Amino acid sequence: MINYASREINCKIVYYGPGLGGKTTNLEHVYGKVKPETRGKLISLATETERTLFFDFLPVDLGTIRGFKTRFHLYTVPGQVYYNASRKLILKNVDGIVFVGDSQAERMEANLESMQNLYDNMAEYGYDLTQMPFVIQYNKRDLANAAPIEDLQAALNPGWEVEDASKHRVQPDPYHAGQNLVEQVSGGEWVERAPYFEAIAVNGDGVFDTLKAVSKLVLKALA
């Protein structure tokens, strides 16, 4: 939303993913690292055991573009399967999505279920995830049982078909040398994948890379 009167650009970014995957940890790290004058309060609607019940919310000011203050509203959703009604509410009018996947091999099923749930909830609002600013973060890369990135990519980010022929050209992945975001696969069709990041959110690794990438995509989508 652009408010010409207050000269502000406000954008909504939602961190989505399976329960205990690190969505809230991402926000807590951002809250702890950005200057207090550029962020608001971190609001958590959580249970007594600190599981997210409705959402976490953190407003962050990025700076000024064309004289407009750009403010990002970061939200997390509750990851647990049975909180879908709350999760869906948070997606309303979203501008960008971060999917926080749990790298642990035994959480693969939960990751897939959450990704499917994200597509379904977006579709119910009439939003097309493949046409929106969307990045994936593979969290908990430090754990011994973390699945290889190739396996996570194959399962969660296999790519969607690019139907528009004018977009059939290789687009290198700016974050991973030698990899492409848009490319022609062996079957002949063109596919596009979401940018991905490896992270260890508890100590902050990859948290800002992810946030930067999705924020940039959101602003460039407006440009």
Added chain:
Amino acid sequence: MTASTANWSFTQDDFTGITESLNRFLGETKSICALLVDRSGQLVTTVGDATGLDTTAFATLTAADYSANDQLAKLVGESDFSSLFHQGEKESIYVADIARRLLLVIIFDSRTTVGLVRLRMKGEIEELTLLIDRVFSRGRNGAAPEEHLLRGADDEIDKLFNW
């Protein structure tokens, strides 16, 4: 890539119209302040005395509160609850839907009554609905000025991220 799921913008004229209308409402009802919030939780404007209020957090929580109540309404077979009232010891809040896109939040204290706020609210909602419909119909016609605001601003956007 589409810009966003809900792209719309306010001009200075829209803002002036909304502010004047809300100021009049606050005067007539002796309420403390009014916040106009979009349904995704972003604050559109604040009118009146919001000193000491974290309006950003307030806007987000209001939208969440209203959305949750909207779902509760559906569970009991109502299409919606058109307004919400939270009564406090000193201050109370009244939340009403505007054109299914925005929420009007009125904060008031014992200098007025919920009856008066509710009574005047009906006219205020009608007035704001007209103003807001104008904003959205312009957006649908593709004439929203924000489409050009960031065009060619890639360098400026990149600079923002030199953290």
